[in-house]
Each structure stands twice: as structure tokens, then as C-alpha cells.
Amino acid sequence: MGAKKRTHETWKFALYVTGDTARSDSAISSLKQICNSYLGKDYEIEVIDLLEHLELARQHQILAVPTAIRTYPLPERRVIGDLSRPELVVAFLELPTQQAQTTSRPEHPASPE
Amino acid sequence: MKKRREISTAVQLSKVPTGIEGFDDITLGGLPAGRVTLLLGLAGSGKTVFGLEFLVRGVRQYGEPGVLISFEETEKELVTNSSSLGFNLKELVSSGKIAIDYMSVNPGEFIEAGRYDLDGLLVRIEHAVSSVGARRILLDGVPALFYGFSDASAVRDVLVRLYGWLKDKGLTTVVTAESETDMIRHGLGRSLPDCIVRLTERISNNFATRYLHVEKYRGSSHGAGEFPFLIGENGISLIPVTAIQPAYEVSSERITTGVPQLDTMLGGQGYYRGNSILVSGEAGTGKTSLAAHLAHASCQRGERCLYFAFEESEHEIIRNMCSIGIDFQPWLKEGLLRFRSSRATMYGLEMHLVTMEREVNAFQPRVVILDPVTNLLSAGSPNEVQVMVSRMIDFLKGKVITGLFTTLTGREFQESPGEVGVSSLMDTWIVLRNLEMNGERTRLLYIWKSRGMAHDNKVREFVLTDRGVELVDVYAGPSGILTGTARVAQKEKNNVEQVRRKHDLERQERQCKQKLAALEAQIAALRAEIEATDIEMEQTHREAEQYEVNMTEMSRSEAEQPGRQRGRQKKNS
Numbered sequence: 287m288g289a290k291k292r293t294h295e296t297w298k299f300a301l302y303v304t305g306d307t308a309r310s311d312s313a314i315s316s317l318k319q320i321c322n323s324y325l326g327k328d329y330e331i332e333v334i335d336l337l338e339h340l341e342l343a344r345q346h347q348i349l350a351v352p353t354a355i356r357t358y359p360l361p362e363r364r365v366i367g368d369l370s371r372p373e374l375v376v377a378f379l380e381l382p383t384q385q386a387q388t389t390s391r392p393e394h395p396a397s398p399e
Numbered sequence: 400m401k402k403r404r405e406i407s408t409a410v411q412l413s414k415v416p417t418g419i420e421g422f423d424d425i426t427l428g429g430l431p432a433g434r435v436t437l438l439l440g441l442a443g444s445g446k447t448v449f450g451l452e453f454l455v456r457g458v459r460q461y462g463e464p465g466v467l468i469s470f471e472e473t474e475k476e477l478v479t480n481s482s483s484l485g486f487n488l489k490e491l492v493s494s495g496k497i498a499i500d501y502m503s504v505n506p507g508e509f510i511e512a513g514r515y516d517l518d519g520l521l522v523r524i525e526h527a528v529s530s531v532g533a534r535r536i537l538l539d540g541v542p543a544l545f546y547g548f549s550d551a552s553a554v555r556d557v558l559v560r561l562y563g564w565l566k567d568k569g570l571t572t573v574v575t576a577e578s579e580t581d582m583i584r585h586g587l588g589r590s591l592p593d594c595i596v597r598l599t600e601r602i603s604n605n606f607a608t609r610y611l612h613v614e615k616y617r618g619s620s621h622g623a624g625e626f627p628f629l630i631g632e633n634g635i636s637l638i639p640v641t642a643i644q645p646a647y648e649v650s651s652e653r654i655t656t657g658v659p660q661l662d663t664m665l666g667g668q669g670y671y672r673g674n675s676i677l678v679s680g681e682a683g684t685g686k687t688s689l690a691a692h693l694a695h696a697s698c699q700r701g702e703r704c705l706y707f708a709f710e711e712s713e714h715e716i717i718r719n720m721c722s723i724g725i726d727f728q729p730w731l732k733e734g735l736l737r738f739r740s741s742r743a744t745m746y747g748l749e750m751h752l753v754t755m756e757r758e759v760n761a762f763q764p765r766v767v768i769l770d771p772v773t774n775l776l777s778a779g780s781p782n783e784v785q786v787m788v789s790r791m792i793d794f795l796k797g798k799v800i801t802g803l804f805t806t807l808t809g810r811e812f813q814e815s816p817g818e819v820g821v822s823s824l825m826d827t828w829i830v831l832r833n834l835e836m837n838g839e840r841t842r843l844l845y846i847w848k849s850r851g852m853a854h855d856n857k858v859r860e861f862v863l864t865d866r867g868v869e870l871v872d873v874y875a876g877p878s879g880i881l882t883g884t885a886r887v888a889q890k891e892k893n894n895v896e897q898v899r900r901k902h903d904l905e906r907q908e909r910q911c912k913q914k915l916a917a918l919e920a921q922i923a924a925l926r927a928e929i930e931a932t933d934i935e936m937e938q939t940h941r942e943a944e945q946y947e948v949n950m951t952e953m954s955r956s957e958a959e960q961p962g963r964q965r966g967r968q969k970k971n972s
Contacts, residue, residue: 304518313513336519340526347503348519350548367513374512 297321297329298358302343304336304351309368313352316369324381354379412618415463415535415571418456419449421637425622426613431593433569434617435562439576440598445609445630446575447472448484449598450537452634453573455486458496463534466527467499470540474499484634498527504547511549517557520544524561528570536565538574562591593617599625608747608783611637627786631753649673650799654700654766657692660870661829664846664855670827671851672765673799675792677822679806680831684842685861686805687711688868689829690768691720691727693803697766698730705764706738707755709774713738724866737762748779748787756794767795771805772821788821826850831861844870860886 301317303310314333321329336343336351346355350366356379365375375381414428423429430436430453440446454465469477477499478488491497500523528536544554565572574592595615601608610625628637653668662669670676670693678686690706697704708716716738717727730736739758743751759767769791775784788804795802804821822828828847833840842861846854859870873886 302519304522309514309516316513336522340522343519343522344500344526349502349504349517349523350509350515350553351518352515353509353519364509365512366509367511367515370513372512374510378510378512 295328296358297325297356299329299331300346300355300357301331301333302336302346302348302351302353302355303333306335310352312368312370313354316372317354317375320369320372320375320381324376414619415457416461417453418460419452419635419637420633421626421628422611422635425626425637426594426616427619427621430571430573431617431619432571433566434593435565435572435574435591436594436596437574437576437579437592438596438598439579439614441577441600444598444600445628445635446598447477447480447539448630449596449635450539450573450575451477451481451484451486451488454497454535454537455481455488455491455634457535458491464496464531465498465535465537466524466531466533467497468524468527468536468538469499469501470504470538470543472539473501477501483632484630485632486634495531498531498533500524500527502543504543506547506549515548515550516553517544517548520557521561521564525564528568534570536570536572538572540576541574542576608749608779627749627783629749629753631750632757636753654801655696656689657694657696658689658868658870660859661689661844661868664857664859664870665827665849666852666854668852670801672801673796674826674850675795675802675804675824676827676829677804677806677825678829678831679808679822681808681833684831684833685844685863685868686807686831687716687770688720688723688863689831690770690803690805691716691723691725692868693766693801694736694768695720695725695727695730697801698727698733698735701735702765703734703762704730704736704766704768705759705762706736706768706770707758708738708740708770709743710771712740722865723863723868737764743774743777746778748775748783751775751778752787752790755791759794759798759800764800766801766803768803769805770803771807773805773807785821785824789824792824822847843873 299317299321301314303313314331317331321331334342336348342348352366352368354365354369354375356363363379365378369375413432414426414430415432416423416429438446438449451467454467457463457465467477472480474492478492481488488497488499492499502520502523524536527533541558544558545551548554562572579595592615594613594617597612597614599610599612601610609628609630611628612625613621613623626637628635630636650672652672653670654672655662655669656665676693678689680686694704694706706716711719717731720727727736731738737758739755741751741754746754755769769788772784772788775787778784779787792802804825806821825848827849830845830847832843832845834843842863843858844861845858846856848854858873860873862869862871871886
């Protein structure tokens with residue numbers, strides 16, 4: 287969903303939810319919005335419904351839902367919750383602070399963790 | 400007894416046996432089936448072991464698959480740690496009998512940005528339960544959730560839903576927590592679980608002893624009080640002295656004590672097989688010697704004997720017993736005798752007991768000796784040692800193994816039960832005493848009690864010779880009992896006395912004989928006199944007759960021829 291692959295430097299996210307709930311929807315739209323503003327189109331989001339893939343919860347150590355995982359670039363970063371506090375998400379996922387630099391490589395600002 | 404009756408009349412609460420040794424006894428059947436049990440205890444108190452055993456025995460003994468949800472240890476750690484308890488978790492996992500899921504709740508691994516719930520937990524547990532068809536579940540370290548997630552209401556919410564789901568599914572659940580405050584603070588306190596079990600560990604005499612206490616059991620009675628328990632290579636083993644139902648196979652076979660005179664004192668046949676024997680006495684009274692005799696006799700019959708020595712080393716005992724003519728070397732070579740020497744202070748009582756049970760199971764002896772159990776006092780309180788000995792007795796009796804326990808008593812022999820207070824548990828109690836008299840120390844032996852046999856109540860002197868122990872009748876005279884040199888002196892004195900008396904008698908006899916002889920001589924003399932008198936009398940009588948005859952003839956002839964008479968007179972002159 288929302289995959290707009292352009293380069294090998296595409297950021298990748300996995301978003302784990304349980305069912306089609308308001309909280310799931312809010313997390314999905316929130317993550318998309320953040321990515322759009324910080325990464326332009328250089329991102330992919332995979333939404334996984336745990337109720338359809340029970341074994342994946344164990345495999346990926348998911349307890350809280352929703353859980354968003356930055357799977358690329360490494361290291362893996364996790365944010366839980368409906369992402370209603372975008373400033374925390376941006377900082378923790380180390381998204382480039384320069385807005386919408388679609389062609390630039392993502393930078394790693396010294397953001398508070 | 401009252402409690403048992405209540406159970407049988409009350410609405411039957413169904414229970415699930417844990418298979419944990421002793422626990423099902425004190426809870427009269429195990430944990431509440433399909434309910435939640437809260438297992439409380441600090442780190443290292445044995446919560447995880449209890450939970451693991453509950454799961455593993457569930458599979459092995461009751462065919463109930465289980466799920467282990469761990470919030471603290473990873474699957475790998477659990478597998479490694481449980482193998483030291485004899486649980487092959489790996490095998491049970493690969494055969495689909497147990498599912499393990501480690502829930503990582505490290506707050507450093509993520510940030511919270513907005514509202515969330517913990518449905519992932521439910522999803523994972525549901526998946527684990529259905530994957531093996533679990534009937535039992537262990538949630539180990541649940542409170543970690545409260546530290547991992549800042550939204551306590553989310554944690555509380557998921558736990559309430561989880562417990563509800565587990566109850567609906569009828570899974571028998573064990574939840575571990577370090578303390579209740581974790582649970583109570585979040586509204587999951589005492590009212591939620593149907594059963595609360597607390598594990599504690601206390602240190603006395605520098606040794607930690609574990610205790611288990613059933614604090615609550617909704618709808619059921621249970622053993623009150625704290626029960627000491629051990630964690631050994633076969634898991635948890637409770638010591639519910641009060642719950643053990645003595646139902647041993649009782650043997651009426653008798654075995655020799657190794658000391659013929661002692662056999663005689665014990666109804667002529669020695670100990671009963673499978674009985675427990677207490678030999679108490681001060682230092683140096685010969686307790687070990689008596690124990691060695693039993694060991695020796697056992698090996699002579701070709702029966703294995705296991706000797707736990709808490710004071711002397713194997714070599715010391717072998718050397719010392721050689722001096723009283725008992726040679727253990729052949730038995731050691733044949734594998735009939737095995738020594739296990741350990742310092743009492745080496746480890747705690749629970750480990751001692753577990754170790755001993757393990758050794759007994761491995762060696763399969765018919766006779767076991769613990770010498771001396773009082774040394775274990777350095778590893779526990781008298782009460783704990785008593786519990787341990789009692790447990791050991793039960794264990795041995797269950798296997799019809801004869802057990803000989805020695806206890807070291809103080810210098811002043813206490814007539815009340817021995818210092819460890821185990822004498823009441825024993826079938827036969829032999830008391831050894833030192834006696835100081837006339838500047839000499841001697842040993843005494845007597846049988847304080849011996850169940851089920853007519854035994855000798857007399858005090859015997861216990862003599863250690865180079866041919867082993869000998870029991871000698873003591874001299875009981877007007878001045879009390881005499882032993883040792885005094886006894887020997889008395890015997891000597893008696894001998895002299897006897898000889899003198901013998902001489903006296905002989906003299907008297909001789910005198911009598913002489914007197915008799917004299918009298919007989921007198922009689923003979925008198926007889927001779929009588930005879931002589933008789934003869935004299937006869938002669939006199941004959942002379943008198945002759946005279947009569949002569950006189951008659953003379954008077955007749957004078958009347959017929961008076962001249963002739965004259966003439967004849969003339970002629971005669």
C-alpha cells in the first residue's frame with residue numbers, strides 16, 4: 287500500500303495492526319502523512335493485519351498495536367501507538383528534517399531520542 | 400480430617416494435578432482447573448521452576464499440552480535453564496507438546512507515540528494455545544508489562560481480557576509475579592486469582608531454605624503453613640510432613656545387627672528390615688562402630704550398603720574400623736559398599752536431602768547409614784533437620800531400606816528425646832553412654848525402645864575389641880553397676896571368694912568324713928566288744944551247763960555206791 291518505489295534508497299516501513307479499527311486507520315494515515323512530508327515519494331509502507339497472520343506477531347515481537355517499524359534503513363526502529371504525535375515519530379525514525387528533498391539522500395540529523 | 404470432610408461434601412471444585420511432588424498433597428489435588436493461580440515470589444524463589452514443572456509434568460504425566468509465555472527469559476535461556484532440572488523443553492517444543500513465546504518488553508526498543516493497545520499479546524497467546532491445543536498455561540513475569548509500557552490502563556485492559564479469555568477457554572493458568580503490589584496497584588489484586596501461592600526463601604545458619612505457602616484457595620481447603628521445599632535435578636520437591644500418608648510395605652524380616660549379643664538383646668533376631676534405627680551417644684561412645692557392624696553384616700549377606708558420612712572421611716572410617724577387625728576393602732571392591740562423605744556445611748539441607756535421595760536411587764542399597772545426622776545442624780535449625788530426617792525416613796521406608804542414623808548427644812545425656820528430636824520417628828533407639836568410674840571410662844549400651852519386638856532392657860557394657868564390638872553383662876552389685884576394671888576386679892574378687900569358699904567346703908566335707916570315719920571306727924570297736932562279750936557270755940553259759948552236768952552225775956553215783964566212791968578216792972590219791 288502506498289508503495290512508490292524509485293531508488294534503492296527507498297525508506298521502508300512495516301505497520302502492524304489488528305483488524306480494521308479506527309486506531310489502525312489513524313495510524314496508517316498518520317504514517318503516510320509524515321512520510322509524504324519528510325520523504326516525498328521515497329518510501330514504502332507495508333500494512334500487516336495480525337489477525338490474518340497470527341504467526342507474524344511472534345516472529346516480529348509485536349505486542350502493542352499499532353506498531354510501526356522502520357525496516358530500512360537499518361537499524362530497525364519501532365514506534366507504537368496511533369502516531370498521533372508526529373514530532374516524536376519524526377525524531378525517533380530519524381526522518382530527514384529538510385522537508386520534501388525528494389532527490390536527496392536522507393540525512394541523519396542529531397535529533398533527540 | 401475436618402478439612403477432608405469439607406472437601407468431599409462441598410461442591411466439587413475440579414482440580415488439576417501439577418505433578419509437583421508434595422504440592423498436590425497439600426492442595427488436596429492440585430491447582431483449580433480452568434482458573435488463574437497467582438504465584439508470588441521474589442527473584443530466585445523458584446517461581447519459574449514451579450511453572451515449568453507444572454507444564455512439563457502436565458505433558459508427561461497427564462497428557463495436557465501447555466504454553467509458556469515468558470516476559471523475562473528468552474526461549475533459549477528457558478531451554479538451557481530447564482535442562483538442569485531434567486526437563487527436556489526442546490524435545491517437548493519440537494514434538495508440539497509445549498509452545499514457548501518470549502515477549503520482549505524492553506522499553507528501550509521503541510517509543511510510544513499516541514494511543515495503543517496490547518492486542519498483539521492476545522494474538523500471540525491465542526496462536527500459541529491453538530498451535531499445541533494447550534490445557535495449561537504459564538505466564539511468567541507478567542508485571543514486566545507494566546514496566547515496558549507506560550500506559551498502565553492498556554496493560555490492565557489486556558490482562559483483564561486475557562484472564563477472561565483463558566477462563567472461557569478453560570485453561571489452567573499460572574501467573575507469576577514478584578509481589579502482589581504490582582498486581583494490586585493495577586487493579587489485578589487478590590480478588591482476581593482463585594488461588595495464591597507464595598514462594599519465599601529465608602536464610603538461617605547461612606543457608607537458604609525455600610518455603611511454599613498456599614495463601615488463598617477459593618472454594619477449597621489446603622494445607623496451612625509454610626512447607627519447605629527443595630529444587631533438585633527433578634524439579635521441586637515439597638516436604639509436606641503433615642500430608643504424607645505413611646503407607647509403607649512393612650517387612651517382618653529380621654536382619655542381624657552384626658553384633659550377636661545385640662541381636663540377642665533385640666528379641667534374638669536383630670533389626671526389622673526397613674526399620675529406622677537411631678544410635679545416639681556422646682563423642683567416642685562407638686556409634687560409628689555399631690553402624691559399621693551393620694554395614695559389614697549387610698555386605699556379608701551380599702546386600703548393598705550406602706554410608707553417608709558427615710564427620711569422617713571414607714578413609715578415616717575404613718582405617719578406624721580395621722582396628723576393630725572390620726575390613727571394608729573387599730566390600731568396596733565388590734561394589735557392595737559405597738561411602739559418600741560430605742561436609743554438612745558444604746550445602747544447605749535441601750541439597751543434602753536431594754543428594755542423598757539421588758544417591759540412594761542410583762545405588763539401590765538395602766541399608767543406608769547417616770553418620771551423624773546431628774552434624775547437619777550446622778546447615779539448618781534443629782526443626783529443619785528433624786523435618787529432613789523425617790523425610791529421609793519416609794523415603795527409605797517407602798523403599799524398605801533399613802536406615803541407621805547416629806546422633807551425637809551432649810556430655811550430659813538427655814533422657815528426653817535426642818537433641819535433633821528424631822527419636823520419636825525411629826523404630827529402634829539404641830543409647831550409648833560413657834561412664835566414668837574409678838578413673839576409668841567405659842562404654843554402656845542399652846536399648847531405649849524397639850518397636851514390635853521383645854527386647855532386653857538390661858544395660859550392657861560395650862567393649863571394642865580387635866574382633867569387633869562385644870557386649871558384656873555388667874556386674875550389678877549392691878554398690879551399683881560395675882564396669883571395666885572395676886567389673887574385672889569384682890570378678891577377680893568373686894573368684895578368690897569362690898575358691899576360699901570351695902576350700903572351706905572341702906575342709907568341712909573332709910572333717911565330716913573324718914568324723915564319720917571315727918564314728919564308724921567307734922561303732923566297729925563297739926561291735927567288736929559286743930562280739931567279745933557275746934563269746935564270753937556263751938562260754939560262761941557253756942561252763943555253767945557243764946558244771947550242772949557234773950554236779951548231777953556226782954550226786955547220782957554217791958547215792959548208788961558210797962564205798963566205791965571212797966575206794967575210788969583212795970585209788971585216786
